[in-house]
Amino acid sequence: MAPRTEEQFTEIRNEKIKLIMDTALEAFAQNGYESTSISTIAKAAGISKGLMYNYFPSKVALLQRIIMEGMDVFMQFLEVKDESRIKKEELIQFIDGNLQSLKESTDYYRLYFSLIFQPKVFHLLGNDFMVIFEQLVNKFVLYFTQQGEKNPYGKARFILAIFDGVGIHYISDTEHFPLDEVRDMIVEML
Amino acid sequence: MAPRTEEQFTEIRNEKIKLIMDTALEAFAQNGYESTSISTIAKAAGISKGLMYNYFPSKVALLQRIIMEGMDVFMQFLEVKDESRIKKEELIQFIDGNLQSLKESTDYYRLYFSLIFQPKVFHLLGNDFMVIFEQLVNKFVLYFTQQGEKNPYGKARFILAIFDGVGIHYISDTEHFPLDEVRDMIVEML
Amino acid sequence: MAPRTEEQFTEIRNEKIKLIMDTALEAFAQNGYESTSISTIAKAAGISKGLMYNYFPSKVALLQRIIMEGMDVFMQFLEVKDESRIKKEELIQFIDGNLQSLKESTDYYRLYFSLIFQPKVFHLLGNDFMVIFEQLVNKFVLYFTQQGEKNPYGKARFILAIFDGVGIHYISDTEHFPLDEVRDMIVEML
Amino acid sequence: MAPRTEEQFTEIRNEKIKLIMDTALEAFAQNGYESTSISTIAKAAGISKGLMYNYFPSKVALLQRIIMEGMDVFMQFLEVKDESRIKKEELIQFIDGNLQSLKESTDYYRLYFSLIFQPKVFHLLGNDFMVIFEQLVNKFVLYFTQQGEKNPYGKARFILAIFDGVGIHYISDTEHFPLDEVRDMIVEML
DNA sequence: AATGAATGAGTCTTCATTCAT
DNA sequence: AATGAATGAAGACTCATTCAT
Structure with a gap:
């Protein structure tokens, strides 16, 4: 067989x-x-422990990578055409995009929420969260300012808090939580 | 010398x-x-590891006791005069009581939230949570029904989700989160 | 009430x-x-741990005392009238006495046997065993010499080994082991 | 470098x-x-504590494996040609085989005897002992029945008790116990 | 790229013993 | 004579990480 090309190797790695x-x-x-050991992961993935360390220098590095890649997906829904002017439709898209990924990537959100309350672990993830979160707040502040809301910052923080609240309730009780109805209630608040 | 009296022992224990x-x-x-070891706790408390086990049969039993005693405090705000008729003032009292204890017992809420997402640990805490949560939902459903809300269950779940969302955002960013203003926004939704 | 006399105190102690x-x-x-803790014993005896140490300086001292007092009882069956001449009846009495105490003090024998194979623990008990055992051997050697047995020492050791074998089998299977029939078989060998 | 082959790993493991x-x-x-700690064993074996658990899931599992593999050796001497007819030579072979392994595997027998009297530990070893022991009893009962013995069961239990008695005496005093002479005395009893 | 043997620090837990009262 | 709170060393076991192959 011909030796594998560089790309093939890269593909295998990826x-x-x-x-x-x-x-x-x-x-x-x-x-x-x-509570999850590297051994467990390796076994579940059908590879050896050693190989894990070939791709990730440590357990926490693996965690970081997972969280960060998830964040990237999350970031997509945040983009707006005109940074100085935010339209309601764009916010709604943002909301719907998020709720959609909430439905599809429940595991990711569960992990995310389980980490957020452990300062020690959370700190390891760097301050990317902070940056992203601030951007988000700013966007909502801008929007509510445009809307003539009397307390745009307060409302922005409120809405974002609501987001997480809905997220954890949906995750904790996927079966019963009326996500679609709640979505409408959020939209109404914009 | 005479041994300590039973009361003395009890006091020491407590x-x-x-x-x-x-x-x-x-x-x-x-x-x-x-991530917290018994060693760490013992050191912080200025006692020996062994003494811990004199009072708590295991690490998880210690956790359970902490959570359960916190729940008892929480339960106080849930009481209403007439179970068949809930007044707005009572709900507001409930909200204010909770936000107050959120401010005062930040650590407790942080712990509570950090456990909710760890199914394995959470399960150990029994289903008391479920029971309490259901009671809560029922109360809000009843209230919104009284108010003539068209989707009382949806609204109830929404409000409770908002609660937790506000809680985690306040805990995560105590300094900046505008809790009092947000409190008013919640009350407005009732 | 009149103060207790010295004897009364001693009696309580005993x-x-x-x-x-x-x-x-x-x-x-x-x-x-x-596998038995001092705590367990204290609880079972209805006293405090501290009091235990009032009577016995250590756990192993307690064990030693138990074993030694049991040995004293055992020694009784070993006495013969004329040290230079041993009668068959005396040996039979010895055997019967032992089998009797085997029936009555199963716990003691179980403990005794469980220790005999742990050199480290066994050593703590001193060499009283050795002394007693040698006396026993000598007596049986003497007896079998009197009987004109060609290998008195071998036979003596054999008989004593049989004793322990019967003991452990009886203890391990008290229900089924035919102790009385076996007793007759031993006596026949004298 | 290429990883070790499966055979190489197996060899290392074994x-x-x-x-x-x-x-x-x-x-x-x-x-x-x-009284034996995993640490002690690891140190004596020149390996780390952790490695033990790579091969044995627990201390008791290690014990079980040791006992069971010893049992397998023991079982060899138990086989007879014709299950319905047992010859004296076969019994003698059984006896000699056992006494031989008693000489060679003193440690194993010492361990075995030390466990028999610790109900808690012994129970962990399953009831394989019971099964084997019953087979043994049955064989001797059959033999003594063939020999016209009036009390075959009693005699069988007696002989097996003698076996253990001889075993523990030999183990406890390997130097002086006249095993070969005693062997002849046992054979005479058949 | 891949394996899993090997390590050792760290975890929870137990328990004989001490000691103030 | 009596209590049980307190200690600390030790035990079984786990697991992230390293490394020879």
Whole structure:
């Protein structure tokens, strides 16, 4: 057989990396980061422990990578055409995009929420959250200012808090939580 | 010399139990339950590891006790005069009571939220949560029904989700989160 | 009430000591020496841990005392009228006495046997065993020499080995082991 | 470099397992199961504590494996050609085989005897002992029935008790116990 | 790229013993 | 004579990480 090309190797690497990350995400979400061992992940992914360390320098690095890539997806819904002017439709799109990914990536959100309350672990993830979060706040402040809201900052923070609240309730009780109806209630508040 | 009286022993016990629980709550809240070792707690409390086990049969039993005693406090705000008829003032009192204890017992809420997403740990806490939560939902459903809301269940779940959202945002960013203004916005929604 | 006399105090002490020893013997026999904690014994005896140390300087001292007092009882059956001449009846009495105490003090024998194979623990008990055992051997050697047995020492050791074998089988399977029939078989061998 | 082949791994594993089991057997026999720590075994075997758990899931599992593999050896001497007819030579072979392995595997027998009297530990070993023991009893009962003995069951139990008695006496005093002469005395009883 | 044997620090937990009262 | 709170060393076990192959 002809030797594999550089691209093929890269592809294999990327596939393995994705496999490991997906497996780890599920395990972390189900049992918690601390309670999930590298062994467990390796076994579930069908690879050896050693290979894990070939792709990720440490357990926490694996976690970081997972969280960060999830953030990137999240970021997509945040983009607006005109930075100085935000339209209601864009916010609605943002909301719907998020709720959609909430439905599709429950594990990710569960992991995310389970980490957010552990300052020590959370800190390891860097301050990317802060930056993103601030951008978000700013956008909503801008929007509510445009709308003539008397307390745009307060309302912005309120809406974002509502978002997370809805997220954790949906995750904790996926079966019963009336996500679609709640979505409409949020939209009404804009 | 005569041995200590039963009361003396009881007093010693109660003091130590309180000391341990307070210390543990803080540590659990700061670093997470899994990441906090018994050693750490003992050191912080200024006692030996062994003494912990004199008062709590296990690490998880300590956690349970902490959570459950916190729940008892929480339950107070849930009481209403007439179970079949809920007044707006009562709900507002409930909200204010909760926000107040949120301000005062930040550590407790942080711990509470950090556990909710760790199914394995959470399960150990029994289903008391479920029961309390259902009672809460029912109360809000009843209230919104009285108010003639068209979707009382949806609104009830929404409000409760908002509660938790506000809680986690306040905890995560105590300094900046405009809790009092947000409180008014919640009350407006009733 | 008049103050207790010296004798009364001594009596109380002796009763407590007996209580502790009986309780400990049962526990040691049932669960093994290592697996039985001082706490367990104290609780079972209805006294405090501290009091235990009032009567016995250590756990192993308690064990030693139990074993030694049991040995004293055992020694009784060993006495013969004329040290230079041993009668068959005396040996039979010895055998019957032992089998009788085997039936009555199963716990003691169980403990005894459980210790005999742990050189480290066994050593703590001193060499009293050795002394007693040698006396026993000598007596049987003498007897079999009188009987004109061609290998008195071998036979003596054999008989004593048989004793222990019967003991452990009886203890291990009290229900089914035909102790009385076996007793006759031993006597026949004399 | 290429990873080791599966055979290489298997070989390493088997060697280590044997090393651990041999070391553990000696330690258990000398100091008793409870009194022997995993640390001690690891140190004696020249490996780390962690490695033990790579091969044995628990301390008790290690014990079980040691006992069970010893049982397999023991079982060999139990086989007879014709299950319905047992010849004296076969019994003698059984006896000699056992006495031989008693001489060679003193540690194993010491461990075995030390466990028999610790109900809690013994229970963990399952009831394989019971099954084997019953088979043994049955064989001797059959033999003595063939011989026209008036009380075959009693005699069978007696002989087996003698076996254990001889075993423990030989183990407890290997130097002086006249095993070969005693062997002849047992054979005479058949 | 891949394996899993090996390590050792760290975890929860137990328990004999001490000691103030 | 009596209590049980307090200690600390030790035990079984886990697991992230390293490394020879």
